[in-house]
Amino acid sequence: MSTQPSSCMRLYRPGEALVRETRPLPAAGPGQVLLEVRACGVCRTDLHLIDGELPHPRLPVVPGHEIVGVVLACGEGVSYATGTRLGVPWLGYTCGRCEFCLSGRENLCDQAAFTGYQIDGGYAQHAVADARYCFELPDTLDDAHTAPLLCAGLIGYRSWRMAGDARHIGIYGFGAAAHLVTQVAIAKGQDVYAFTRPGDLAAQQFALQLGARWAGSSEKSAPVPLDAAIIFAPVGSLVPAALRAVRKGGTVICGGIHMSDIPSLPYSLLWGERTIRSVANLTRQDGIEFLALAAKIGIQPSVELFTLDRANEALARVRAGTLSGAAVLIP
Numbered sequence: 001m002s003t004q005p006s007s008c009m010r011l012y013r014p015g016e017a018l019v020r021e022t023r024p025l026p027a028a029g030p031g032q033v034l035l036e037v038r039a040c041g042v043c044r045t046d047l048h049l050i051d052g053e054l055p056h057p058r059l060p061v062v063p064g065h066e067i068v069g070v071v072l073a074c075g076e077g078v079s080y081a082t083g084t085r086l087g088v089p090w091l092g093y094t095c096g097r098c099e100f101c102l103s104g105r106e107n108l109c110d111q112a113a114f115t116g117y118q119i120d121g122g123y124a125q126h127a128v129a130d131a132r133y134c135f136e137l138p139d140t141l142d143d144a145h146t147a148p149l150l151c152a153g154l155i156g157y158r159s160w161r162m163a164g165d166a167r168h169i170g171i172y173g174f175g176a177a178a179h180l181v182t183q184v185a186i187a188k189g190q191d192v193y194a195f196t197r198p199g200d201l202a203a204q205q206f207a208l209q210l211g212a213r214w215a216g217s218s219e220k221s222a223p224v225p226l227d228a229a230i231i232f233a234p235v236g237s238l239v240p241a242a243l244r245a246v247r248k249g250g251t252v253i254c255g256g257i258h259m260s261d262i263p264s265l266p267y268s269l270l271w272g273e274r275t276i277r278s279v280a281n282l283t284r285q286d287g288i289e290f291l292a293l294a295a296k297i298g299i300q301p302s303v304e305l306f307t308l309d310r311a312n313e314a315l316a317r318v319r320a321g322t323l324s325g326a327a328v329l330i331p
């Protein structure tokens with residue numbers, strides 16, 4: 001192992017701030033790559049981790065699962081050229097043998113391990129990843145603008161796909177994922193209706209700039225009956241609100257990993273063959289499809305950059321909802 005020092009931000013205990021530390025340069029084991037991190041997105045999931053809302057984190061852990069890096073070294077069995085640019089997403093390992101893995105649903109694998117949760121992630125100058133779960137990246141965007149594609153974009157894409165061929169799509173919570181999904185939906189000829197926190201005129205303006213047909217408070221009714229609604233905000237009370245907004249046969253998709261409790265609701269809101277469903281993690285196939293689509297339609301992420309030692313500040317901004325788009329750490 002090299003003695004070259006490498007900085008990272010670590011979480012020791014839920015509820016505490018991340019701590020800046022120096023560790024020895026990690027080494028790539030068999031099947032792994034060592035990456036120099038060029039950019040790492042800050043995801044709402046990182047806040048759920050820090051807030052203790054995700055079960056069984058491996059502590060201490062380096063958060064961050066939207067990693068853009070370049071290959072510094074390969075472990076046994078991996079042959080990427082030095083300098084190859086790779087993306088590391090949330091899905092970091094699956095068993096490859098269970099019924100989920102064998103049926104194209106590796107996102108549901110019981111043995112799965114996740115980057116920045118059970119595997120040290122990208123809030124760091126260097127990261128080690130299982131090469132089988134890394135993505136080769138299109139060269140249409142620079143490092144900072146590519147990072148948010150790796151979770152906000154990917155999970156947004158998986159959520160959007162669940163909406164099927166909806167013509168009118170509502171999006172609740174207009175953060176990193178929503179601003180990317182909006183671009184996908186509009187490129188596909190769908191109309192987007194953006195629901196934000198009451199009074200968040202900046203987010204509403206941002207949604208309209210991106211081409212949303214309508215933007216308003218989540219307490220307002222939709223201007224048209226929606227065919228589908230995607231909820232990115234971790235707020236359970238939005239589920240009955242979204243059900244109220246979708247027409248018969250419509251779907252409400254919960255795109256986040258955690259949500260406050262969903263209040264009880266009258267059956268009449270679900271009646272009419274409405275569906276509520278969650279979206280869990282991603283498959284590698286999602287990544288391959290989405291990264292190609294993002295390059296093809298020319299997705300333009302909006303990012304705000306933070307140095308690595310400002311990670312806690314970036315997280316606070318995500319919590320407060322005061323970013324237009326995504327926060328990205330540049331080590």
Ligand SMILES: [Zn+2]
Nearest residue numbers: 095098101109
């Ligand atoms: Zn499995």
Ligand SMILES: [Zn+2]
Nearest residue numbers: 043045151152
């Ligand atoms: Zn994420």
